[in-house]
Amino acid sequence: MTIWEMLAVFAAGIGAGTINTIVGSGTLITFPVLLATGLPPVTATVSNALGLIPGSISGAIGYRAELAGQRRRILRLGIAAAIGGLGGAVLLLLLPSTAFETIVPVLVALALVLVILQPRISRAVQRRRELRETESTQTGGPLLFTALLLASVYGGYFTAAQGIIYLSLMGMLLDDTLQRLNAVKNVLAAIVNSIAALFFLFVAHFDWTAVVLIAVGSTIGGQIGATVGRRLPPTVLRGIILVVGTLAIVQLLLR
Template sequence: MALSIWEALAVFAAGIGAGTINTIVGSGTLITFPVLLAIGLPPITANVSNTLGLVSGSISGAIGYRRELRGQTRRILRLASTCLLGGLVGAILLLALPSDAFDAIVPVLVGLALLLVLFQPRIAAAVKRRREAKGTQAHPDGGPVLLVGLFLASVYGGYFGAAQGVLYLSLMGLLLSESLQRINAVKNILAALVNGVAAIFFLFVADFDWTAVLLIAVGSTIGGQIGAKVGRRLKPTVLRGVIIAVGVVAIVQLVLR
């Protein structure tokens, strides 16, 4: 599809915005996807092109957060296989199910995730007190509950991906004894893996627009570095506020879409 200079600039700018917000929180798809629809791409083609283009942005953001990844290699390896499988399942479902299959449930999921993010400090403190009273310790990698939650979130990520990062942050924030910044670093790695496996699958079985893919890829790579520089400087309370604000916008857009 041939794009005008203004359409190309709009897609490129959307890629920068998506790469930035994905690295800090997630939900960058809510920036790029509407732009791709506006320039005339069919919904499935736009979704696939968006997923392919955002892979480089996820990688860029993960590299930007490499300092916060230190000491988490074992955890990432444990969680990665679950997320890869979930992302592949979601990519398959995108081509097998009607495009509105997730519309009803996704806003509810994101809303629940935001409540977990909002009340995570209190919930985590209550859980910690309960463990101390019983003399037990938290699983260093979140245990089976986190694996199941991340698998389901990754299925959604492979399918569409808007607010996928919010789901990851809420689950890991509740079940891992780590700072929000270190959890955000892991989120960027997992998002890159899910986008990557879905992208590889789409390369062989789905239609996409190479021009849109390349514009988003370049833009999101730049945005990933911007997001890492901005995100790691935010205090936990501010970062939590940004997550909630972006999540609310995501819910509104998902309901109105």
């Protein structure tokens, strides 16, 4: 890499760490930059996954106040994230590079629809619980576990808009504030990235320069994102999700 390419990758890491902590889709910033430096798609994906681990952890630490009282939820959903992340990493090396990318825009679009409808769906679910006089589950039950498992398979493979999918699923099936769910999303993303990266370390080729630059940049971005994101009201946060998700779909379709 030239010095200018290194600066571009570092800047992309900061941007990705920031946007990942707030909502997700940071990969849509770093991935094109890595490709522009001449890295092959799979090498860029693996290097990106390794580099974003510190940023995910940084963002989760920044949201530590919102994680209070969610230990049981995180432990249960974390298992789904770990299994799915490993499965996605394996598929990345086994399947053609375009296999999952063809359905990515559809997945992101579906997630955005769920985000838009989330308040209405949540109210409907709450009314149904009240009619049945049942307590809301703190973990989302088997449905959320399965849905996050599948989302994590996708996350281990490509990661773009993974956070948006997580937030849409949890917002629909859990009775909690969007900020607290965003904190859980950051932990789950860190788990998926870490599991996939550990697998890649032993079986895949990656670029150490790109990894280090993204790691440092995303760590800084994670703190920026936590500072900005936790101050946003639910309506604004949901609006950012929709804007980022729409841009993600456009970029993926134009690739």
